[in-house]
Amino acid sequence: xxxxxxxxxxxxxxxxxxxxxxxxxxxxxxxxxxxxxxxxxxxxxxxxxxxxxxxxxxxxxxxxxxxxxxxxxxxxxxxxxxxxxxxxxxxxxxxxxxxxxxxxxxxxxxxxxxxxxxxxxxxxxxxxxxxxxxxxxxxxxxxxxxxxxxxxxxxxxxxxxxxxxxxxxxxxxxxxxxxxxxxxxxxxxxxxxxxxxxxxxxxxxxxxxxxxxxxxxxxxxxxxxxxxxxxxxxxxxxxxxxxxxxxxxxxxxxxxxxxxxxxxxxxxxxxxxxxxxxxxxxxxxxxxxxxxxxxxxxxxxxxxxxxxxxxxxxxxxxx
Amino acid sequence: xxxxxxxxxxxxxxxxxxxxxxxxxxxxxxxxxxxxxxxxxxxxxxxxxxxxxxxxxxxxxxxxxxxxxxxxxxxxxxxxxxxxxxxxxxxxxxxxxxxxxxxxxxxxxxxxxxxxxxxxxxxxxxxxxxxxxxxxxxxxxxxxxxxxxxxxxxxxxxxxxxxxxxxxxxxxxxxxxxxxxxxxxxxxxxxxxxxxxxxxxxxxxxxxxxxxxxxxxxxxxxxxxxxxxxxxxxxxxxxxxxxxxxxxxxxxxxxxxxxxxxxxxxxxxxxxxxxxxxxxxxxx
Numbered sequence: 137x138x139x140x141x142x143x144x145x146x147x148x149x150x151x152x153x154x155x156x157x158x159x160x161x162x163x164x165x166x167x168x169x170x171x172x173x174x175x176x177x178x179x180x181x182x183x184x185x186x187x188x189x190x191x192x193x194x195x196x197x198x199x200x201x202x203x204x205x206x207x208x209x210x211x212x213x214x215x216x217x218x219x220x221x222x223x224x225x226x227x228x229x230x231x232x233x234x235x236x237x238x239x240x241x242x243x244x245x246x247x248x249x250x251x252x253x254x255x256x257x258x259x260x261x262x263x264x265x266x267x268x269x270x271x272x273x274x275x276x277x278x279x280x281x282x283x284x285x286x287x288x289x290x291x292x293x294x295x296x297x298x299x300x301x302x303x304x305x306x307x308x309x310x311x312x313x314x315x316x317x318x319x320x321x322x323x324x325x326x327x328x329x330x331x332x333x334x335x336x337x338x339x340x341x342x343x344x345x346x347x348x349x350x351x352x353x354x355x356x357x358x359x360x361x362x363x364x365x366x367x368x369x370x371x372x373x374x375x376x377x378x379x380x381x382x383x384x385x386x387x388x389x390x391x392x393x394x395x396x397x398x399x400x401x402x403x404x405x406x407x408x409x410x411x412x413x414x415x416x417x418x419x420x421x422x423x424x425x426x427x428x429x430x431x432x433x434x435x436x437x438x439x440x441x442x443x444x445x446x447x448x449x450x451x452x453x454x455x
Numbered sequence: 456x457x458x459x460x461x462x463x464x465x466x467x468x469x470x471x472x473x474x475x476x477x478x479x480x481x482x483x484x485x486x487x488x489x490x491x492x493x494x495x496x497x498x499x500x501x502x503x504x505x506x507x508x509x510x511x512x513x514x515x516x517x518x519x520x521x522x523x524x525x526x527x528x529x530x531x532x533x534x535x536x537x538x539x540x541x542x543x544x545x546x547x548x549x550x551x552x553x554x555x556x557x558x559x560x561x562x563x564x565x566x567x568x569x570x571x572x573x574x575x576x577x578x579x580x581x582x583x584x585x586x587x588x589x590x591x592x593x594x595x596x597x598x599x600x601x602x603x604x605x606x607x608x609x610x611x612x613x614x615x616x617x618x619x620x621x622x623x624x625x626x627x628x629x630x631x632x633x634x635x636x637x638x639x640x641x642x643x644x645x646x647x648x649x650x651x652x653x654x655x656x657x658x659x660x661x662x663x664x665x666x667x668x669x670x671x672x673x674x675x676x677x678x679x680x681x682x683x684x685x686x687x688x689x690x691x692x693x694x695x696x697x698x699x700x701x702x703x704x705x706x707x708x709x710x711x712x713x714x715x716x717x718x719x720x721x722x723x724x725x726x727x728x729x730x731x732x733x734x735x736x737x738x739x
Contacts, residue, residue: 149632166560
């Protein structure tokens with residue numbers, strides 16, 4: 137055993153070289169994936185982008201028969217549904233996170249936390265069919281008539297709640313999205329709140345602050361960046377979500393002032409029409425929609441990740 | 456002074472009640488979804504579900520071909536995605552000396568982790584389906600692999616970092632090359648963690664619908680051909696739920712329940728493994 141045979145040492149050395157290269161290639165593949173997605177989508181979208189130029193972004197017309205395609209309606213729908221989802225899910229998610237970190241009895245903390253994390257794993261198609269069969273009829277029969285009757289007459293915001301109650305539409309899609317991203321936002325915010333050192337909170341209590349004052353003046357300022365990052369990560373999900381929206385949006389390519397009217401989103405248009413698209417321009421226009429979605433979500437996710445970079449990665453189990 | 460204290464106490468009580476209310480609203484919505492899923496899904500549960508093919512419109516049948524297709528594509532997707540993900544995670548945890556490159560890979564991986572899955576579908580359509588000229592199970596599996604990779608990379612890196620440096624140093628002191636240390640010491644030590652990551656990736660992948668819509672498409676019949684469109688649960692649920700036929704809608708609910716149960720089971724197992732890991736003191 138005094139001398140390691142040269143052959144064996146050589147084998148070990150070459151093994152090292154192969155293994156190291158293999159891991160490097162795999163890591164490069166991750167980079168190549170993102171690059172490949174960007175390049176191939178741009179390539180596919182090029183005919184449409186070259187044909188319509190900037191009008192693609194500003195036109196509302198989406199007519200496969202005459203071959204005119206504009207992305208305004210899907211962009212509007214994507215932004216509106218995500219906005220509604222965030223308006224509903226962020227305050228509720230904040231409340232849930234506060235409850236879990238500051239109020240919940242110790243014994244309940246784990247089961248409720250785990251339940252919320254498991255819910256974040258439920259596939260989005262489940263939320264979609266629930267929205268279509270359960271939520272939309274309830275909204276149509278009970279909620280929307282009330283909104284039209286009462287809020288619809290208010291000048292200003294009343295315009296958002298006019299027209300017949302379809303059940304499906306921008307508002308319903310926004311609500312389904314809200315329910316879908318809620319567990320995710322709650323879980324991330326809870327993880328962020330848990331990074332606040334106890335000493336800081338105890339100092340607040342020692343000064344005689346109430347629980348809420350400690351939360352608002354110590355916990356929230358300390359975790360502000362992480363909270364915004366978590367919300368933007370949720371926004372990224374909402375913007376790109378396909379199945380939860382496709383069921384309840386109604387797939388109508390128009391921009392309506394009313395939130396009760398059917399609309400469409402970028403991902404819903406692609407999901408609904410891609411396999412039926414006839415002609416290169418139609419397919420290319422749908423891929424161009426994909427490019428838009430890619431750009432929007434990339435910007436949001438990248439910003440969110442930058443904000444979350446500061447936090448310990450392992451503190452964010454849910455992401 | 457006393458009034459001021461009362462105002463503060465009141466504000467505190469209101470805020471905390473609102474927080475409790477938010478939790479109740481959240482749990483209620485999610486409970487409602489589960490209740491519907493179980494109530495509607497259970498009424499369609501039968502042996503038929505697992506023994507018969509998806510029916511033509513108006514007929515009755517099961518989901519056998521869809522279940523088979525989903526399993527095949529998930530397994531195939533993991534076979535492609537898992538090695539790449541584990542190797543890339545190994546690079547980040549063990550080899551990535553060039554901090555800038557590692558940080559870039561990490562960042563891109565995080566972006567891919569949250570990227571919309573329908574984009575992945577479009578990408579695979581462009582790269583594979585257009586070139587091959589037709590939809591196929593293989594294209595679907597590749598799309599699922601692309602979704603599984605970022606999850607695997609992340610969990611692998613995190614789990615490898617949990618392995619104590621002492622063990623690696625001991626191996627190095629015996630004269631082992633890094634690859635020997637990684638394959639003989641680090642991987643076995645982190646095995647259950649890596650397996651957990653793979654389970655989570657399977658859970659993530661098996662519910663994905665959007666990337667399969669225009670890669671694997673769907674197939675009403677039994678197909679073992681990887682080079683042809685194949686039935687799969689998510690797309691069957693999508694199409695059947697939107698159909699006007701009662702039988703189809705029932706099958707969609709049953710399929711939804713099946714998928715959800717499978718995913719929850721995988722997540723629970725993964726969670727149990729994580730909480731049993733030595734050296735893991737996080738309380739979840």
